[in-house]
Amino acid sequence: MDTDLIVSQLIEHFKEIVPLQDADIGCITAKLEIIQLKKKDYLLRSGEVSRSMRFIAKGSLYAYHIDEKGKENTTQLGIENWWVNDLYSYLSEMPSSMFIQANEDTTILQISKTNLEVLYREVPAISEFWRLKIQSAYVTLQERTFEHSRVDAYTKYRNFVSTYRNIEQRFPQYMIASYLGITVEYLSYLRKKHLSDVS
Amino acid sequence: MDTDLIVSQLIEHFKEIVPLQDADIGCITAKLEIIQLKKKDYLLRSGEVSRSMRFIAKGSLYAYHIDEKGKENTTQLGIENWWVNDLYSYLSEMPSSMFIQANEDTTILQISKTNLEVLYREVPAISEFWRLKIQSAYVTLQERTFEHSRVDAYTKYRNFVSTYRNIEQRFPQYMIASYLGITVEYLSYLRKKHLSDVS
Numbered sequence: 001m002d003t004d005l006i007v008s009q010l011i012e013h014f015k016e017i018v019p020l021q022d023a024d025i026g027c028i029t030a031k032l033e034i035i036q037l038k039k040k041d042y043l044l045r046s047g048e049v050s051r052s053m054r055f056i057a058k059g060s061l062y063a064y065h066i067d068e069k070g071k072e073n074t075t076q077l078g079i080e081n082w083w084v085n086d087l088y089s090y091l092s093e094m095p096s097s098m099f100i101q102a103n104e105d106t107t108i109l110q111i112s113k114t115n116l117e118v119l120y121r122e123v124p125a126i127s128e129f130w131r132l133k134i135q136s137a138y139v140t141l142q143e144r145t146f147e148h149s150r151v152d153a154y155t156k157y158r159n160f161v162s163t164y165r166n167i168e169q170r171f172p173q174y175m176i177a178s179y180l181g182i183t184v185e186y187l188s189y190l191r192k193k194h195l196s197d198v199s
Numbered sequence: 200m201d202t203d204l205i206v207s208q209l210i211e212h213f214k215e216i217v218p219l220q221d222a223d224i225g226c227i228t229a230k231l232e233i234i235q236l237k238k239k240d241y242l243l244r245s246g247e248v249s250r251s252m253r254f255i256a257k258g259s260l261y262a263y264h265i266d267e268k269g270k271e272n273t274t275q276l277g278i279e280n281w282w283v284n285d286l287y288s289y290l291s292e293m294p295s296s297m298f299i300q301a302n303e304d305t306t307i308l309q310i311s312k313t314n315l316e317v318l319y320r321e322v323p324a325i326s327e328f329w330r331l332k333i334q335s336a337y338v339t340l341q342e343r344t345f346e347h348s349r350v351d352a353y354t355k356y357r358n359f360v361s362t363y364r365n366i367e368q369r370f371p372q373y374m375i376a377s378y379l380g381i382t383v384e385y386l387s388y389l390r391k392k393h394l395s396d397v398s
Contacts, residue, residue, distance in 0.1 A: 141341060
């Protein structure tokens with residue numbers, strides 16, 4: 001594993017959104033931690049408080065909660081260059097009701113809340129970066145809440161395909177069906193319909 | 200109306216959260232606009248895109264949407280030193296499904312999205328301020344979504360009283376009942392129960 005390469009990947013990710021100076025990069029790098037997960041390892045378990053922001057350097061993860069009937073409901077899927085977290089638990093410091101698990105061997109770069117609070121003061125661009133990220137998360141949360149009650153399954157599927165480009169092949173079908181709130185059979189039907197509609 | 204006093208009120212509000220220099224205050228002040236509303240005037244109507252952040256300098260407002268049955272559902276109440284907006288419409292630039300209306304004669308300080316984007320670059324502390332505000336809004340949105348399905352009405356009422364201190368007397372009872380998703384009669388029952396529990 002090339003640590004420098006992984007850190008550069010995150011720095012480039014920040015620089016796509018906000019400008020950073022060399023001194024800023026030093027401040028950021030000093031606060032990062034690398035985590036290696038094997039397939040099926042947990043990044044977060046229900047009942048724990050999320051105390052770090054996590055960036056996927058390599059691999060993929062999925063988040064789910066278990067409902068009253070014991071059924072897993074997928075709530076997030078993430079691949080390289082995505083952030084994965086229970087943002088509610090991180091911000092509120094309340095125990096998470098989610099599990100986050102590795103879908104394959106995965107490398108995570110994480111920054112603890114304590115370090116991130118220091119970094120906000122040292123590098124205001126990082127505060128700006130997170131303002132923009134949390135704005136997007138707010139919009140997504142509102143749309144997911146709203147969409148789940150109003151939008152038909154085909155529209156949901158098309159939105160999913162355009163938002164999560166190239167992600168569909170990397171996760172088990174039951175997980176994607178669960179994320180969309182439909183059965184595997186119906187997912188297969190929607191995929192065929194979509195392929196014939198766009199061809 | 201004393202414009203300087205109203206502007207100082209907002210500056211003090213910012214300074215409770217982030218440090219500001221004299222030069223910053225000049226940048227902020229140059230971008231503000233004062234709006235006077237009479238009781239029942241609209242700050243935002245359903246179908247419009249919210250293009251400003253709005254701070255209540257004096258007075259109070261309420262936000263609601265109208266459901267399929269034509270019923271008003273109160274979604275926000277705001278008094279002095281609160282921000283009132285359809286944050287989803289502001290961030291996504293999609294038409295609002297909300298109305299925001301003055302509950303009494305009200306003075307608003309507003310800053311347009313265009314001006315705020317400039318201000319984020321001129322005064323990074325303002326970006327930091329909004330990161331913190333939007334973090335809180337994210338937590339509130341998640342809790343409201345979650346709470347509406349899980350929490351009993353009495354817990355909702357107690358949360359409301361502790362979050363919105365001193366607000367209960369300033370709005371019509373039907374509006375508070377609608378905000379909590381209960382009837383006016385049931386609100387009256389919960390209020391009596393709460394008064395006897397805390398006394």
